[in-house]
Amino acid sequence: MSFTEFIQLNQREIMSSLFQHLSLVFWAVAIGMVIAVPVGIILSRHRKMAAPVLAFAGTIQTIPGLVMLGIALIFWGIGTKPALIVLSLYAILPILRNTYTGITDINPGYVEAARGIGMTSMQRLLKVELPIATPTIIGGIRISTVYIISWATLAGLIGAGGLGDLIWTGLSTYNTNYILAGAVPSAIMAILFNLLIGGLQRGITPRGLRRVNP
Amino acid sequence: MIRFESVTKKYGKKTILNKLSFEINQGDFVVLIGPSGCGKTTTLKSINRLIEPDGGKIYVDGRDIMKENPVELRRKIGYVIQQIGLFPNMTVEQNIAVVPKLLKVPKEEWQQRVKDLLNLVAMPYEENAHMYPSELSGGQQQRIGVLRALAASPPIVLMDEPFGALDPLTRDSLQEEVKKLQKKLKKTIVFVTHDMDEALRMADVVIFMDQGEIVQMASPEEMLQNPASPLVKSFLGKHLNNGAVLLASDVMKSRVLKVHREMQTLQSVELMRNRDVNSLIVINDDETYAGTISIERIKSAGKAGTQIGGLLTMEAPVVQVSDPAQSAFELLMESPTGYVIVLHEDQTVAGLITKTSMAKAMGETLWGGDAV
Numbered sequence: 001m002s003f004t005e006f007i008q009l010n011q012r013e014i015m016s017s018l019f020q021h022l023s024l025v026f027w028a029v030a031i032g033m034v035i036a037v038p039v040g041i042i043l044s045r046h047r048k049m050a051a052p053v054l055a056f057a058g059t060i061q062t063i064p065g066l067v068m069l070g071i072a073l074i075f076w077g078i079g080t081k082p083a084l085i086v087l088s089l090y091a092i093l094p095i096l097r098n099t100y101t102g103i104t105d106i107n108p109g110y111v112e113a114a115r116g117i118g119m120t121s122m123q124r125l126l127k128v129e130l131p132i133a134t135p136t137i138i139g140g141i142r143i144s145t146v147y148i149i150s151w152a153t154l155a156g157l158i159g160a161g162g163l164g165d166l167i168w169t170g171l172s173t174y175n176t177n178y179i180l181a182g183a184v185p186s187a188i189m190a191i192l193f194n195l196l197i198g199g200l201q202r203g204i205t206p207r208g209l210r211r212v213n214p
Numbered sequence: 215m216i217r218f219e220s221v222t223k224k225y226g227k228k229t230i231l232n233k234l235s236f237e238i239n240q241g242d243f244v245v246l247i248g249p250s251g252c253g254k255t256t257t258l259k260s261i262n263r264l265i266e267p268d269g270g271k272i273y274v275d276g277r278d279i280m281k282e283n284p285v286e287l288r289r290k291i292g293y294v295i296q297q298i299g300l301f302p303n304m305t306v307e308q309n310i311a312v313v314p315k316l317l318k319v320p321k322e323e324w325q326q327r328v329k330d331l332l333n334l335v336a337m338p339y340e341e342n343a344h345m346y347p348s349e350l351s352g353g354q355q356q357r358i359g360v361l362r363a364l365a366a367s368p369p370i371v372l373m374d375e376p377f378g379a380l381d382p383l384t385r386d387s388l389q390e391e392v393k394k395l396q397k398k399l400k401k402t403i404v405f406v407t408h409d410m411d412e413a414l415r416m417a418d419v420v421i422f423m424d425q426g427e428i429v430q431m432a433s434p435e436e437m438l439q440n441p442a443s444p445l446v447k448s449f450l451g452k453h454l455n456n457g458a459v460l461l462a463s464d465v466m467k468s469r470v471l472k473v474h475r476e477m478q479t480l481q482s483v484e485l486m487r488n489r490d491v492n493s494l495i496v497i498n499d500d501e502t503y504a505g506t507i508s509i510e511r512i513k514s515a516g517k518a519g520t521q522i523g524g525l526l527t528m529e530a531p532v533v534q535v536s537d538p539a540q541s542a543f544e545l546l547m548e549s550p551t552g553y554v555i556v557l558h559e560d561q562t563v564a565g566l567i568t569k570t571s572m573a574k575a576m577g578e579t580l581w582g583g584d585a586v
Contacts, residue, residue, distance in 0.1 A: 113299035116264055116372075117313050117362070118288035127312070131303040206303040208346025 006177040014166065014181050021162035021186065024152045027084055029145050032091025037137065039092075040099025041125065050100060057093045065090070065154050073158050083160030087152060091144040098140025102133030135205045142197040149190040153182065215240040215370065215402050216261060221270035223256055223426075230256045231267065232426035238404065238419070240369070243396050245405045245413040247449065248423035254406045257423070258372050261404060262291045274370065289313055292363030292371035292401075296379050299359055300347040306332075306358050307343040313366040324365070331361040335391060353384035360392060364399065371396075373405045377412070389415055410449050414438070422446050462542040463535040465575035466556045466565035472497050475504050475523035479516040483509060493551065495563055496526055502561040506530045506551065530555050535564050539575070542567050 007014065043050040068089070072082035106129055114124040130137075156164025163182040170178025202210075220233040231253045238244050246254035259265040260272055263284040272279050279287055300309050307328050314324035329339045335357045347355050356376060363371050373392075377385045393416050396403050407413055413420050414434040422430045422437070422445075430442035441447040472495045473482060482494060486509050493508040505526030515525055531545035532555045546554045546567055554567040 109295060109299050110301060112264070113293070113295055113301070116262060116288060116293035116295065116299075118285050118290075118316060120285050123316065128301055128303070132301075206346075208302045208304065208348050210348075 001177065003177055003180055007181060010181065014185070017161065017163050017166055017182070018185055018189075020160075021149075021152055021164070021189070024080070024083065024087065024155060024160060024162050025145065025148050025189075028087035028148050028152070029091050029141065031084070031088040032095055032144055032148075033141060035088070036092045036095035036140075037099050040096050040137075041103065041130075043096075043100050044103040044129075045121070047104065050104075054097060054100065057096055060089055061093045065151050066157075069154060069158050078159040080160045083152075083155035083158055087148050087155065090151060091148050094143040094147070095137065095140040098143075099133065099137050102136030102140075103129050105136075106132050131206060132209065135201055135209065138197065138201040138204065142194065142201065145193050145197060146190050149186060149193060153186055156182075215242075215275065216404070217273040218257075218260075219271045219273070221257075221260060221267045221272060223253075223260070223265065223267045229426050231260070233270065234426065234428065235270075236421065236428060236431055238402060240402055241400050243393070243403045243405065243416055243418045244421060245407060245417035245419070246421050246423060247407055247410065247413045248429070249445070249449075250408065251425075252423040253426040254421075254423050255374060258374055258404055258406045261370070261372055262288045262293060264288075289317055289366060290368050290370075292366070292368040294356075294359050294363045294371065294373040294376045296375060300355055300362070302347055305344050305346055306350070307339075309347065309358055310362050310365050312362065317366055319366075327365055331364060334395065335361065351384075352380055353388060356380060356388060357391070360388075360395070364395070364401075368401075370402045370404070373403060375406055375408070378407075378409075385412075392416070410451065422449070460539040460575075460579065461535065462533045462537045462539055462554075462556050462567065463564065465539045465542065465572050466535075466567045467571040468565040470495060470563065470566045472563055473522070474499065475521065475526065477522050479512050479520055479522055479525070480518060482507060482522050483512055494522075495555065495566070496522060497563060501563075503532070503555065503557055503563050506555070508551070532557055533567075534559065539572075543572060546572060 001009075039053070043053055065086070068086045069083070072086045076082040076085065110128055110132065111124065114128045119127065152160075152162050153164035153167055156162055156166075156168045163186045166178050166182030168182075170176065170180075170182065216238040218234050218236050220235050221231055222229070222233055223231040234253070234257065246257055248254050256265055260267055261274065261279075263279060266280070274287070274291070301312070304312065307325075310328045310331060311324045314327060319327075328343060332339050332342060337354065337357065342350075342354075347358070350358070359376065360373075363373075376392075377388055380388065389412060392403075395401075405416060414437075417434055420430075420432060420434055420437050421428055422442070424443075424445055430437060430446055432440075432442075437446065438450060441450055471485075471489060471491070473485070475496050475498060477485075477496075486492060486494060492510070493506050496504045496507055498504045504523070505528050507522045507526055511525055511527060512522070516522075530551045530553060531549050533542045533545065535556055535558055542554050542556070546552075546569065552569065556564045556567060558564045
């Protein structure tokens with residue numbers, strides 16, 4: 001059976017895996033953002049805490065995905081929940097690091113000007129720091145998304161579904177078509193999202209920031 | 215308007231401000247100047263509480279600023295820093311309007327204010343309001359920085375080396391504009407700089423600081439005439455004794471060789487040979503000026519064994535120490551002897567103006583300090 005015939009025959013299964021994969025990635029990155037952006041902002045206000053927190057997040061990042069999934073399996077069993085928890089954890093670091101450095105790397109002159117003309121800490125954050133840091137924060141989201149798309153394929157191992165399911169099925173039955181049906185879409189998805197978020201990053205950058213370095 | 219009462223600030227063991235006390239009057243353009251680390255910027259930033267002192271009191275408009283909300287205090291005081299201070303994510307209009315917006319001024323009102331302010335610096339609203347800072351030149355950016363500080367009509371504006379990063383031409387025109395704006399809008403401005411040119415040009419009052427203390431607080435004219443210390447003097451450099459103020463005593467050399475009129479001719483010829491000069495200044499017993507004697511005169515009229523007192527001439531032009539240098543200069547150019555004698559009021563000799571001493575003094579005036 002050729003690859004194209006296989007795809008036509010298993011269209012429904014592949015499409016449902018694809019959507020499962022997308023939703024897994026979407027929720028993992030969304031949860032990662034909801035945690036990482038506020039934490040990054042808090043760290044930028046309490047810089048002494050930044051080094052240990054970032055080091056801790058970095059340590060989590062270095063634990064191999066399979067090990068983390070194994071641990072999650074022990075605690076939460078099989079299914080989407082442990083996979084989502086692990087993937088969200090992985091999504092946090094790039095966004096956290098970029099949020100923190102995006103805010104702290106802003107030229108101190110802007111911060112002084114903002115204080116000097118009478119902005120409160122919150123106004124300074126919303127009107128000056130976050131707008132200037134936005135491109136950097138989106139850069140973090142972009143890195144996280146591309147990572148999570150590839151790591152979500154591992155989640156099939158603990159029964160979370162997604163394109164990983166097809167790959168693991170193929171691997172265990174020596175069926176190349178299954179492997180390709182999982183691998184090709186996830187690779188295309190990673191490339192596509194990288195381009196998409198890159199475009200969004202450029203589009204959302206205020207015009208005044210496009211020519212200068214914050 | 216602004217009053218400091220023995221304000222002290224320390225960083226660790228280092229004293230930045232040492233019991234600083236002074237008062238700034240309403241409508242004055244006050245320039246803080248001094249060597250780096252003298253505390254001028256700390257003083258400025260204490261006024262809007264960007265830096266809080268360890269001791270002493272600061273009053274703005276009669277109110278102790280430590281008892282006010284810092285955010286509200288700052289909104290009442292304009293603040294201009296180097297050109298980097300414009301927010302890059304906001305347009306010109308948004309930048310200028312940022313404080314009025316914080317103060318919840320209605321939109322029609324602040325928009326009109328932006329238009330008026332842009333007109334003041336000849337940057338039409340239609341062409342400039344929607345530009346971003348990165349699309350403007352350095353000079354234009356700093357104009358907007360100044361306008362932003364004026365937008366909420368604060369009675370006081372603080373400026374921290376606002377023109378330091380600009381090229382000399384742009385700086386000149388901005389200095390002029392800001393000075394005009396200040397006069398027109400009757401603002402009290404406190405301005406930090408390390409550039410004496412700028413200070414003298416703009417200030418009503420110059421506060422010269424060193425090591426956290428005020429060395430001199432005076433009008434530019436007074437500072438030029440009576441610099442309080444050698445440090446102030448060195449900062450004033452080329453500005454000292456400008457034009458008419460330059461006196462004969464400023465261009466003379468004071469270490470000159472004087473001899474008494476009883477000296478023997480032979481002895482004086484010997485002395486001239488040793489010193490490699492061709493004439494001597496001769497004084498009376500009471501140290502007053504008697505005349506000059508040249509080697510030619512002795513050769514033509516002198517006899518061995520006589521005293522020089524009888525051979526003196528008065529051909530060298532004479533000026534008083536307090537005479538303007540310009541008249542000494544004219545005499546020098548016409549002098550047959552090539553020098554001019556400078557006398558104290560009691561007719562004793564103060565010094566000698568030669569072409570060399572004149573050129574040296576002029577060089578110092580023109581290029582400042584010890585350039586020559």
